[in-house]
Amino acid sequence: MERTALSILRDIDGVTTEATSGDGRKADIVIHAGDVSHVVELKAQRSINAANARALIEQAQRLPKATHLLLVARSTTKEARRLLADAGVALIDGQGNMRVDLPGIFVWTERRPPHAASEKTSESPVKLTGKAGIATQALLGDPERWWQVNDLAAVAKISASLAHRVLSRLDRENLIETVGAGPKRARRVTHPAALLDLWAEEMRDRRVKPLRVFRLARDARAHATSLSTLLAGANIDHAVTGPAGAARLAPFITSIPVVDIWITQAVDLSAASNAIGAEVVQEGHNILLRQEADDYPLVFRTLIDDVWTVNKFRLYLDLRKDPRRGREQADRLREEVIGF
Incomplete structure (x- = not known):
């Protein structure tokens, strides 16, 4: 070469x-x-x-x-x-x-x-997407923790076999360190920044369904609060993402033209639209409702200022994909909120 x-x-x-x-x-x-x-x-x-x-x-x-x-x-x-x-x-x-x-x-x-x-190589048998991506987010969420296979499986709600394969992949990538042997073997993330890069590169959503809707809102920043309250009242699991989700974590978000919300696949998107009193539109939407086949975007969601919000790593990923200043906002979120 x-x-x-x-x-x-x-x-x-x-x-x-x-x-x-x-x-x-x-x-x-x-x-x-x-x-x-x-x-x-x-x-x-x-x-x-x-x-x-x-x-x-x-x-x-x-x-x-x-x-x-x-x-x-x-x-x-x-x-x-x-x-x-x-x-x-x-x-x-x-x-x-x-x-x-x-x-x-x-x-x-x-x-x-x-x-x-x-771009696939024999060195990467387990991609950090799907359930393996959930395990990666668990590791990123507590990078100082020493993890045993069963610990990771329990937190990520995956099989012990998959948890072991994820840890083995990260060991080959030199992203974790290992102590002990046998049942007492434990691993810890040594390079969380590199792990976040790798996860963001490999994480892919499956069969995403979008629905664009409009609901009159006088205060764009308070809109997400109203929508999350209505959805929770209708027992619809959801998580706000994009600029509307980042606004509660990072003060640099000044414009929220669209409130982006992941909706559980357990309900139809039209039912979610009705629950918030919105109208389906072809253009001029100020709300984007989305579903992913396995509800992975809702994993580790948190309640922030009365708004159900995707976890900070998922938020980083979604911002990166946003054509409206997404990369810039994602980098700021990473620097000021994630910290690595």
């Missing part, structure tokens, strides 16, 4: 490479372009996901000031590429993605993998 990366770099007009820096320092390669040159340390890895990216970024930050890290991998995930690009870490992968952003040198290409399965 290293030879392939060097070949790609040398094919770029005006770019040359050599094995040493010329001043006695050891380096994998030195990249020259015009009158600029950069010492680059090459690191090859079979695949890179969001968790791997977080660890590699930390490694890059420990390099000498004049040395840059260039990663070479057969496959990378979209979120891993985003994290690496934001951190300024150079990357070349076998899927045709390349980003080398150094002073005086900028090369960028991006390719879509030919098949969705191309």
